[in-house]
Every structure is written in structure tokens, then in C-alpha cells.
Amino acid sequence: MGLFSKNHMPVEGKTVLITGASEGMGRSAAVQLAAKGAHIILVSRNVGRLEEAAAEVRAAAKSPSSQRITYISADVSEPGYAARVLAEAIAWNGGAAPDIVWCVAGLSTPLLWTDERALPAARHNMSVNYFGSAEMSHAILREWLAPGNKYAEPKHLVFTASILALWAIVGYGPYSPSKWALRGLADTLVMELQMYPDTPVRVHVVYPATITSPGLARENETKPGVTLEIEEDDVPESPDTVAARSIAGLERGDYFVDVSFLGRIMRVGALGGSPRNSWLFDTVLGWFVPIIYFFTLIYVNTKVRAWPKKHGVPGAVAAPAVKP
Numbered sequence: 001m002g003l004f005s006k007n008h009m010p011v012e013g014k015t016v017l018i019t020g021a022s023e024g025m026g027r028s029a030a031v032q033l034a035a036k037g038a039h040i041i042l043v044s045r046n047v048g049r050l051e052e053a054a055a056e057v058r059a060a061a062k063s064p065s066s067q068r069i070t071y072i073s074a075d076v077s078e079p080g081y082a083a084r085v086l087a088e089a090i091a092w093n094g095g096a097a098p099d100i101v102w103c104v105a106g107l108s109t110p111l112l113w114t115d116e117r118a119l120p121a122a123r124h125n126m127s128v129n130y131f132g133s134a135e136m137s138h139a140i141l142r143e144w145l146a147p148g149n150k151y152a153e154p155k156h157l158v159f160t161a162s163i164l165a166l167w168a169i170v171g172y173g174p175y176s177p178s179k180w181a182l183r184g185l186a187d188t189l190v191m192e193l194q195m196y197p198d199t200p201v202r203v204h205v206v207y208p209a210t211i212t213s214p215g216l217a218r219e220n221e222t223k224p225g226v227t228l229e230i231e232e233d234d235v236p237e238s239p240d241t242v243a244a245r246s247i248a249g250l251e252r253g254d255y256f257v258d259v260s261f262l263g264r265i266m267r268v269g270a271l272g273g274s275p276r277n278s279w280l281f282d283t284v285l286g287w288f289v290p291i292i293y294f295f296t297l298i299y300v301n302t303k304v305r306a307w308p309k310k311h312g313v314p315g316a317v318a319a320p321a322v323k324p
């Protein structure tokens, strides 16, 4: 934080629960928040990886003797998982709910929409990316907003979307809608939470671009060639860098957190009725976005139309059966 800017999300002595914390950006975020003095609860499925991550988080702690680190194994795509995870977290935390909940768990299965695998993938992406976060937000808000509660310092609920929730591109049909859905939920909650003056909660959505994580290697196994070609213009960043920029945005108090210049342009170009980080800067930069998209869409769509000329029309659709 700069000399004159307030830290809107101090974490020292606070308890932070992070889903998707065993790998990639979630793990980096857990390490960095521990280094700032937070108690950490890591959530993901794989116990072996959770143990490794917890050891790394412990080693990074600001004051190892007083900070408490644990993990809980859960599959966020399971209906009702969050209530169970939170009950365990609260019991471990001496009866108190976590102060900050950051939903990072997610996956991406890029495919062309006519691929026969696209719809099952879309359902699974929605279950993990959207419902995994929706369930957790539902469960933690029922704790934070419970009748009779009163606290002065705001709690924080953080969702992790993608720049693809600001501008959708070919090949992410099974994935992008699950991240767009998070935006819709976050905007709804921001408005709804104003009805609870005694229990302030700040909602945030982080919009990363390409992260060089284990997840990226997995998604590249199904990624269509045309999608890879369009993505060449995005500069990949390490999980550590994306986590650090996300935390900086949260500390600034941003509602929609961008972590790259491309992300900033896409964010201000997609605000609609969403709250602004700064009405002045978001509006002024937003005036230029139509001009940028004018050229970007020509540039990207030229690549898309050239694709079948070079590689043939995508052949994922089975030929209709010929009737005798």
C-alpha cells in the first residue's frame, strides 16, 4: 500500500478460507496472505497436494508461532459441500466464521461448441466454477449476516472469474458462461448486502487473464487450435504474479479487480450497471474502449475466418445419417 492509500483488506490476525488453494493461483494467494499474517484454511479435493501446500503456507507465515494453518478436503461441485466445510472451519477456528472467503477453485474445458464433449463439459464447468462459488457464498453469508450479529470491520467475499467473463472468444463455450454467471451473482449480492448495515460485507470479483498454472496445462489438452492462436496475444503470468496483483486490487478496495492492462480495458468496457472502482477513471477509459474493440474485433475475426481456409472447416459434427 502507498503512503496515502488506505488498505481496505488488512489480513493480519484474520482468518482466510480459500478454495482451490492446493495449486496455481489459489496456492500463491494462500502463501502471500500468510506472509501478511493471516490464519489460512485451504480447501480443495486432493489431500496429498493440500498437505504440501499447507507446509508451504506454514513456511511463509509472518509469525509462525501464532498463525494457524489447516486444510479441509472437499469437492466444490457437490451440492451442500459448503455448509459442511464451513462447519469444520468454524469448529477449528474456535467458533468464529472466517473473516475472508476467496473462491478460487475452478477449471476450464475449452472445446468448440459442436464437439460432442461440449455439453457434459459445460455442466461440469458450471458445477465447479459457478455453483462451487455460489454454494460457498450462500453458506458464508448465512453465517456473517445471521440475525443478532454486529461487527464494524467489513468481511470480504471474493469470486474468481476470468477476462473471458468480460469478452468471450471462440472455443470457451463450456467455460465462459460459468464465469459470466459469477458476475451476475456478484452484482446481485452487492446490491442485496446494503440491507445489512450492522454486518458489512464487501464483495469482489477478480478477472485474471492467462495464468501459467497446472490448470492451464490441463485445459490446453482440449483447447481448439483457433483459440490457441487468438490467445497468443495475451501475455501469460505466473500464479504468484496474478495472486499478488489480485491482492493489491483487494487492498485498494476494488470491486471488479483487473490484473493486466488487457483486463482493465475489458473491465471498463463491460461495466453496464455494475459498481465502478472509480467513476472518473473507469468512465474516461471506457470512452476509448469502443475504438479499441473496433480494431480488435476486425483483427481477431480475421484470424477466425482464415482458420477454415488453412485447416479446413471444423469436423466435430457427425455427418447426418443418410436415409436409404
Ligand SMILES: NC(=O)C1=CN([C@@H]2O[C@H](COP(=O)(O)OP(=O)(O)OC[C@H]3O[C@@H](n4cnc5c(N)ncnc54)[C@H](OP(=O)(O)O)[C@@H]3O)[C@@H](O)[C@H]2O)C=CC1
Binding pocket: 019, 020, 021, 022, 023, 024, 025, 026, 043, 044, 045, 046, 047, 049, 074, 075, 076, 077, 104, 105, 106, 107, 108, 128, 129, 160, 161, 162, 163, 207, 208, 209, 210, 211, 212, 213, 214, 215, 216, 239
Ligand atoms: N489458468 C488460467 O489461465 C486462468 C484461470 N482462471 C481461474 O482462476 C482460478 C485459478 O486457476 P489456476 O491457477 O489455473 O488453477 P489450477 O487449475 O492450477 O488449480 C485449481 C485448484 O482448484 C482445485 N479444484 C479444482 N476442482 C475442484 C473441485 N471440484 N473441488 C475443489 N477444489 C477443486 C484444485 O485442487 P484439487 O485438484 O486438489 O481439487 C486446485 O487447487 C480458477 O477459478 C480458474 O478458472 C481465470 C483466468 C485464467
Ligand SMILES: CCCCCCCCCCCCCCCC(=O)[C@@H](N)CO
Binding pocket: 107, 108, 162, 163, 164, 169, 175, 208, 209, 210, 211, 216, 219, 230, 231, 233, 234, 295, 296, 299, 300
Ligand atoms: C489489439 C489488441 C489485441 C488483443 C488480442 C486479443 C487477445 C485475446 C486474449 C484472450 C485471452 C484469453 C485468456 C483466457 C484466460 C482463461 O480464463 C482461460 N485460460 C481459462 O482458464
